[in-house]
Amino acid sequence: MQLDMHYYGTYAMARAAGMQPDACFIVATASQFVDDNAEDKDIEFRDGASIAVRATAHHATDLKNIDRKDQRRIWVPFHFIPGNEGGSFTERLICRKDSGIAREMVDHNLGQHRKSYALELLGITAHVYADTFSHYGFSGVSSRHNKVVNDSIELHGLTPEIERYVRDKERRFREKYGDEGGLIPNIKSWFAEELSGALGHGAVLTYPDRPYLRWSFEHEYPNVRREERDNPATFLEACEALHRTFRRFLGLRPEFRQDEGQEFSTIRGTVEDVLRRQAPKEDRIEAWKEAARDGGLFVGGEEIPDYDGDAWKASIDALDGTEDSSAVVDLPAFRFQQAASMHRSYVLKELLPSHGLVVA
Helix, strand or coil, rough: CCCHHHHHHHHHHHHCCCCCHHHHHHHHHHHHHHHHCCCCCCEEECCCEEEEECCCCCCCCCCCHHCCCHHHHHHHHCCEECCCCCCHHHHHHHEEECCCCHHHHHHHHHCCCCCCCCHHHHHHHHHHHHHCCCCCEECCCCCCCHCEEECCCCCEEEHHHHHHHHHHHHHEEEEECCCCCCCCCCCCCCHHHHCCCCCCCCCCHHHCCCCCCEECCCCCCCCEEEEEEEEHHHHHHHHHHHHHHHHHHHCHHHEEECCCCCHHHHHHHHHHHHHHHCCHHHHHHHHHHHHHHHHCCCCCCCCCCCCHHHHHHHHHCCCCCCCCHHHHCHHHHHHHHHHHHHHHHHHHHHHHHHCCCCCC
């Protein structure tokens, strides 16, 4: 999923569940920040303290993606949580929509609702859970299961204008990174494989992340088979699942409740209309904002504040070399790092091993 869903859609579902706007902003920012927190660095203070900032994503074209350790400590816990279905180890690592493991992760993280970083953790949880509704069928580690038959992607029901837009995006990507989708054009090697079709959903580009898209493609392994995808339907499922999760959280932390919110059944039609809008990302963001302003999501209508992940990055960076390390404790960006560390450790060291999956 992209910014329109991980921030604006997440904010909308949290607010529709009845959450206070300030809390919605933290939750939604944390959700999108999972994709934007792509740097490993250490922040040092003159009083001797330090903060280890650890990435929760690497950009799709980042060379670090070939590092199997990074795949397992970033892509697996934050973007492709394993579904634990199938026979082989690599097959069990494939992400599955709304899997039992994903729901177990949600339950555990909601159980941390008294932590100082509860809202930031809720945002991370929302990101990971939502991604199961778009990333299903692909794995967060380099695997033959991620490979797709060349030129097998078909798009269905698009307006001519949007089909040209999507195909142009695909063409420019392939021109830039080569026919294999790798970072080094036209080099057909294991290196290019690691950077493209063998990791995540790189072989199908951003098609799983576009909410309006109905499309199909052919898996290459273990046998050639065509799969039909209806993104609007699965994204609608994701929105309902997030709304339900935020309702549960407010039952545990009622002090974050603004009002009774809306039942999902009441807003379903509006959410579906937003998801089905065939448009570039910026216009899809505006669709969420329009629905919020017009009262289709919140009683009376409200503005969704714009995403500002750069402010979170800057709040941490500005402390590098300063004297007082205690100043960092109340920053949402620091609480995000706390929450991400807890989530990563839980998924890799407890949750997955409890299902016989020792990943990292």
